[in-house]
Amino acid sequence: KQEVTQIPAALSVPEGENLVLNCSFTDSAIYNLQWFRQDPGKGLTSLLLIQSSQREQTSGRLNASLDKSSGRSTLYIAASQPGDSATYLCAVRTQGAGNMLTFGGGTRLMVKP
Amino acid sequence: DVKVTQSSRYLVKRTGEKVFLECVQDMDHENMFWYRQDPGLGLRLIYFSYDVKMKEKGDIPEGYSVSREKKERFSLILESASTNQTSMYLCASSPLPGREKLFFGSGTQLSVL
Numbered sequence: 135k136q137e138v139t140q141i142p143a144a145l146s147v148p149e150g151e152n153l154v155l156n157c158s159f160t161d162s163a164i165y166n167l168q169w170f171r172q173d174p175g176k177g178l179t180s181l182l183l184i185q186s187s188q189r190e191q192t193s194g195r196l197n198a199s200l201d202k203s204s205g206r207s208t209l210y211i212a213a214s215q216p217g218d219s220a221t222y223l224c225a226v227r228t229q230g231a232g233n234m235l236t237f238g239g240g241t242r243l244m245v246k247p
Numbered sequence: 248d249v250k251v252t253q254s255s256r257y258l259v260k261r262t263g264e265k266v267f268l269e270c271v272q273d274m275d276h277e278n279m280f281w282y283r284q285d286p287g288l289g290l291r292l293i294y295f296s297y298d299v300k301m302k303e304k305g306d307i308p309e310g311y312s313v314s315r316e317k318k319e320r321f322s323l324i325l326e327s328a329s330t331n332q333t334s335m336y337l338c339a340s341s342p343l344p345g346r347e348k349l350f351f352g353s354g355t356q357l358s359v360l
Contacts, residue, residue, distance in 0.1 A: 177351035
């Protein structure tokens with residue numbers, strides 16, 4: 135059964151710093167991996183979707199990479215801002231699991247002014 | 248932009264009540280999902296549907312049922328609410344599998360007293 139882990143569970147950085155969030159998964163037979171952002175008490179917003187054949191995706195200050203063979207993905211946030219403060223979750227769609235996504239527990243990010 | 252609308256932001260119900268949570272999406276998506284999110288347990292899939300009148304159990308279907316009579320609407324039913332069903336409920340939708348992003352509603356915080 136697929137397991138997705140995100141470390142650290144919480145991270146606090148000063149404004150302007152570049153940072154990396156980590157996501158690891160146990161079964162490398164995946165279709166794709168998504169990164170989401172969740173603000174407190176709200177739903178999730180999809181940030182980036184990486185297909186299994188891709189190595190990375192970029193959107194503005196965000197860059198997500200995927201190393202399927204090692205079961206790892208990273209979300210790189212450049213020049214962090216207080217508005218980036220949120221919980222970031224990754225989720226994988228695993229081959230043989232149909233439409234089901236497996237979510238990590240999330241990393242709670244705080245960017246201090 | 249895709250819009251996924253959950254009918255209630257907050258709900259308070261009594262133990263034993265039958266509870267209906269409604270979700271509507273406006274992008275003609277085939278797939279719809281119900282998750283619950285609990286501190287320390289992350290997001291867990293309750294049920295999903297890939298077509299009208301079709302449903303599949305997720306990881307934690309016990310105590311829940313679903314209804315999808317129309318493509319745009321997916322309802323989650325708590326047959327007899329219990330206190331351990333107090334949680335944040337999140338609805339999501341996506342197009343057919345392959346290159347999909349998952350779009351979430353804002354969530355319903357349900358308290359069962």
